[in-house]
Amino acid sequence: MHRILLTVCSVLFFNLIQAQDDSIFIRKLADEILTNSKAYSNLHTLTKSVGPRLSGSPQTYKAEEWGRQALTEAGADKVYLQQCQIPHWVRGGKDEGKLIVGGKETPLNVIALGNSISTGPKGITAPAILINSWEELEQRKNEIKGKIVFYNYKFNPRFIHVFKAYADANSFRTRGASRAAQYGAVATVVRSMSESTNNFPHTGGMIYNDSFPKIPTLAVGLLDADKIASAIQENKTVSLYVKTNAHALPDTIGYNVIGEWKGSEFPDEYITVGGHLDSWDPAEGAHDDGAGCVHAIEVLRSLKAVGYHPKHTIRFVLFADEENKGGGSAKYISEAKNEKHLFALESDAGGFTPRGFSLGATPDRIEKARQWIPLLQPYGVYEFTADGGGADVDSLYIKLNVPVGELVPDSQRYFDFHHAANDIFENVNKRELELGALNMAAFIYLVDKYGL
Ligand SMILES: [Zn+2]
Numbered sequence: 340m341h342r343i344l345l346t347v348c349s350v351l352f353f354n355l356i357q358a359q360d361d362s363i364f365i366r367k368l369a370d371e372i373l374t375n376s377k378a379y380s381n382l383h384t385l386t387k388s389v390g391p392r393l394s395g396s397p398q399t400y401k402a403e404e405w406g407r408q409a410l411t412e413a414g415a416d417k418v419y420l421q422q423c424q425i426p427h428w429v430r431g432g433k434d435e436g437k438l439i440v441g442g443k444e445t446p447l448n449v450i451a452l453g454n455s456i457s458t459g460p461k462g463i464t465a466p467a468i469l470i471n472s473w474e475e476l477e478q479r480k481n482e483i484k485g486k487i488v489f490y491n492y493k494f495n496p497r498f499i500h501v502f503k504a505y506a507d508a509n510s511f512r513t514r515g516a517s518r519a520a521q522y523g524a525v526a527t528v529v530r531s532m533s534e535s536t537n538n539f540p541h542t543g544g545m546i547y548n549d550s551f552p553k554i555p556t557l558a559v560g561l562l563d564a565d566k567i568a569s570a571i572q573e574n575k576t577v578s579l580y581v582k583t584n585a586h587a588l589p590d591t592i593g594y595n596v597i598g599e600w601k602g603s604e605f606p607d608e609y610i611t612v613g614g615h616l617d618s619w620d621p622a623e624g625a626h627d628d629g630a631g632c633v634h635a636i637e638v639l640r641s642l643k644a645v646g647y648h649p650k651h652t653i654r655f656v657l658f659a660d661e662e663n664k665g666g667g668s669a670k671y672i673s674e675a676k677n678e679k680h681l682f683a684l685e686s687d688a689g690g691f692t693p694r695g696f697s698l699g700a701t702p703d704r705i706e707k708a709r710q711w712i713p714l715l716q717p718y719g720v721y722e723f724t725a726d727g728g729g730a731d732v733d734s735l736y737i738k739l740n741v742p743v744g745e746l747v748p749d750s751q752r753y754f755d756f757h758h759a760a761n762d763i764f765e766n767v768n769k770r771e772l773e774l775g776a777l778n779m780a781a782f783i784y785l786v787d788k789y790g791l
Contacts, residue, residue, distance in 0.1 A: 358713075358714065361714055361785065361788075362714055364645075364647075364784065365715075365718070365781045365784070367645050368641055368642070368645055368777065368780050368781060368784070369718060369777050369781075371641050371644050371645050372637065372641045372773050372776055372777045372780065373770075373773055373777070375641075376637055376640075376641070376773045376776065377413070377633075377637060377640055378633040378634065378636070378637040378772050378773055378776050379633075379767075379769040379773070381409050381632075381633040381636055381637075382625060382629050382630065382633045382764060382767060382772065383764055384405060384409075385402065385405055385409075385623075385632065386623035386624070386629055386763065386764040387623070387764060388401075388405070389401045389402045389405050390623050391618055391619070391621070391622060391623060391624060392616065392617055392618050392624060393428070393429075393453075393617060393618065393619060393620040393662070393663075394425040394426055394427065394428075394593060394617045394659065394660040394662065394663050394664075394666075395425060395426060395427025395428070395429075395588065395591050395593070396429075396620070399425070399593055399616075399617065399659075402616050402617070402657075403420065403593075403594050403596050403616065403657075403659075406616055406632065406657040407420070407596055409632075409633075409636050410596065410597075410636060410639070410655055410657075411598070412640075413598070413636045413637075413639045413640035413643070413655075414600070414639060414640060415598030415599055415600060415639060415655065416599055416600055416601050417598070417599050418596070418597065418598045418599075419597055419599075420594035420595070420596055420597070421595040421596075421667075421671065421674065422592060422593075422594055423592070423593055423594065423595060423659055423666045423667050423670035424590050424591075424592065424593075424666050424670075425590065425591055425592070425593035425617075425659055425660040425663070425664070425666045425667070426454075426587065426591075426660065426663045426664050426666070427587065427588040427589065427590060428453055428585065428586070428587045429585065429586060429588060430451060430584070430585050430620055431457065431583070431584030431586055432584045434449050434450050434451045434557060434581075434582065434583040434585070435449065435462065435580070435581070435582040435583075436448070436449035436528070436557060436559060436563075436579065436581050436582070437579070437580040438563070438566060438567055438570060438577065439464070439577070439578040439579065439580060440570050440575050440576070440577050441575060444580070445566070447559055447560075447563045447566075447567070447579075448538045448539065448560035448562075449528065449557045449559050449560075449563075449581065450540040450541070450557060450558050450621060451542065451555065451556070451557045451558075451583035451585040452512060452516075452529070452542055452543060452545040452556045452557060452558055453542055453543060453544045453619065453663060454544060454545050454546065454587065454663065455516070455545060455556045455557065455583060455585045456553050456554070456555055456585065456586060456587075457555065457583055457584050457585055457586050458526065458581055458582050458583050458584075460582075460584070461582075462581055462582030463487070463525055463526050463555065463580070463581055463582070464578055464579070464580045465485060465486050465487045465525050465526065465578060465579065466485070466487070466576070466577070466578050467486065467487050467488075467489050467528075467567065467571060467577045467579045468482060468483060468486045468487070468489065468571075469567070469568055469571040469572070470488055470490050470491070470519075471490075471491055471492060472492060473510075473518075476488070476518060476519070476522075480522040481522075483519060483522035483523050483524050485523060485524075485525060486525065487524065487525060487526045487527065487528060487578075487579045487581065488515070488519040488524045488526075488527045489527075489528045489529075489530075489559075489564075489567055489568075489571070489579065490511040490515050490527060490528070490529045490530060491530045491564055491567075492530060493508070493534070494508055494532075494533065495507055495508075496534065500750050501534070501750040501751060501753060501754055502688065502750055504534065505532055505754060505757075508532055511529050511530070512529050512543055512544075512545055512558065513543075513544065513545050513546050514545075514546065514548070515529050515545070515556065516547065516553070516554050516555075516556035517546075517547050517548035517550075517551045517553075518548075519554070520551040520552045520553070521548075521550075521551045524554060525554055526554050526556065526557070526579075526581050527554065527555075527556045528556075528557050528559050528567070528581060529556065529557070529559070530558070530559065530561065530564040531558045531559060531560060531564065531759070532558070532754065532758075533561060533754045533755065533757065533759070534561075534754060535561060535754065535755040536561075537560070537561070537755070537761070538560035538561060538562040538563055539560055539759040539760050539761055540557075540558045540559055540560045540563075540759065541757060541758045541759045542558060542619050542620075542758045543619065543662075543757075543758045544662060544663055544664075555583055555585070557581050557583060567579070593617075593659040593660055593666065594659055594667075595656055595657065595658055595659050595667045595670060595671055596656075596657040596659075597655070597656050597657075598636075598639060598655040599653070599654050599655075600639060600642075600643075600649060600652065600653045600654075600655070602649045602650050602651040602652040602653070602787075603648050603649065604651070605650055605651045605652070606651075606652050607652070607678070607679060608651045608652065608679045608680070608681050609651065609652050609653075609675075609678055609679065609680045609681060610649075610651050610652070610653045610654070610680075610681050610682050610683070610684075610783060610786060610787060611653075611654045611656055611671075611680065611682070611683035611684065611735075612634075612638050612639075612653065612655050612656070612683075612684050612685070612779065613631070613635050613654075613656035613657065613658055613683070613684075613685045613686075613731060613732070614628045614629075614630070614631020614632040614633075614634060614635050614657060614658070614685060614686050614687055614731075615628045615631060615632070615657070615658040615659075615660075615662070615667070615687060615730075615731055616628075616632055616657040616658060616667075617658075617660050617662050617663075617667075618662065618762075619662055619758045619762075621758070621759060621760040621762075622756075622760045622761060622762040623762060623763045623764055624762060625690070625756075625764045625766060625767050626689040626690050626691075626753065626756050626757070626762050626766065626767060627687070627689065627756070627757055627758065628661065628686070628687045629690075629764075629767075630686065630767060630772055630775065631685060631686035631687045631746075632657050633772070633776070634686040634690075634746065634772075634775050634776045634779055635655045635656070635657070635685075635779075636655060637773075637776035637779075637780070638653075638655065638776060638779050638780040638783055639653070639655050641776065641780050642780055642783070642784065647784065649787045650787055650788070651681055651787055653783065653787065656671060656731075658671065658731045661687070661730055661731055665730065665731070667731070668730065668731040669734075671731075672734045672738060672739070675735060675739060675741070676738075676739065680739065680741040681741070681742075681786065681790065681791065682741065682743070682744070682786045682791050683728065683732040683735045683741060683742075683743045683744075684696075684728070684732070684743070684744045684745070684746070684779060684782065684783065684786075685728060685729040685732045685743075685744075685745050685746075686729075686745065686775060686779060687729040687730065687731065687745065688729070688745065688746060688747060688748055688750065688753060689748050689750075689752075689756075689757075690748070690767045690768070690771055690772040690775060691750075691751075691752060691753065691768075691771050691775075692719055692748055692771045692774060692775075693718070693719045693720050693746060693747070693748050693749075693774050693775045693777075693778045694721065694747050694748060694749055695720050695721060695722035695723060695747040696708070696720065696722075696724075696744045696745065696746060696747055696778075696782060697723075697724045697725070697726035697727060697728070697745050697747050698723055698724070698725060698726075698727070698728070698742065698743070698744045699725075699726075699728045699732075699733060699736035699737075699742065699743040699744070700725075700736065700742035700743070701742075702725070704742050704791050705723055705725055707789075707791060708723045708744075708782075708791060711782070714781065715778055715781055715782070718774060718777055718778055718781065719774055719778060720778045720782075724747070726747075727743070727745070728743030728744050728745045729745040732744075732745070742791050744782070746778065746779055748771070748775055
């Protein structure tokens, strides 16, 4: 009896000492990041000297060069490029929209969705039909022919985590064009995926269903969306005019930019930390996903700066083409099939105050991660949810059963900026950005030390 008690006590004592060691180490890491971080200045260079970096644009290659340099400066043992196929869609100039009520024209703040086809140089004018839900589209399918469908589905404000509202509304952006084209629509305009109070239109990827004709599709700012909806609701004869020169060019070549830090005990076992290098074209891609790139680079810099030596090889990956087709992620996973991966973490939800991590892993692994919460809580992370990793790492879990995760910052302001002209450096807070990097670095340290 005594012996069992003694064993239990010594295990608890050992755990306590270990937790103390970890807490001291993470405090040191925090001090390093909060005083010497390069995350904010790296983000400044990426956003201001490279700027928007849509896949296939000249800035794609400038961004790759920026990433190569930043990873080298942060202390990677080696930096290399992993070639992949990326799409090359171009906007082809400024998109235009007008609301036409009884001959009176009002300009609308619109932006073509990524992958949309062109309207032709003259644009398209047609009667508008207001559709608030998928059920309504089906009920009114006989009224759609020859019209511009205006989807006005709103973010559900009752979701606390705003990404849930985005997930709920997003199919109107991604699938709306083909679903309307199926019933003869000539174009679609979609309420921007946001609940902000400004009028910036938010672009983002859309996908055509090859079974139906391709029609142009654009997003409209929220104030203008309300304007179109009230004009139609007031029973006025409402037409819309839209014009875009958007078109796809042949696919091209891009690169994942990868920095490696060799592990001392298990050099052939990998931990991945990443963000995506590409961004939509209206702005600088500061939150989406410049923040994720500089988070990953800062994890490397800070762990080195405090004298850490990883047991496993850690890879810092700046993924190509997350926004259009996921070409970078697909390539990384096809190579990972032949390697041993321990864990992959990404940051692609903005540079805001960290709240938690979402994981794609078996319940026992999620439980193991939850035991580290007391170590991270002083720095803002209070929960590990089972909501999966992000777009670039999820397939590692789905296809290869590798546990994955994503940093979950506060989501309230993310969709004020997401894919819109105001996603710029000035809208990222230095401290909030650094706290994200700090929690990621601490999490990676714990996974490297104890496994997951
Ligand atoms: Zn993103």
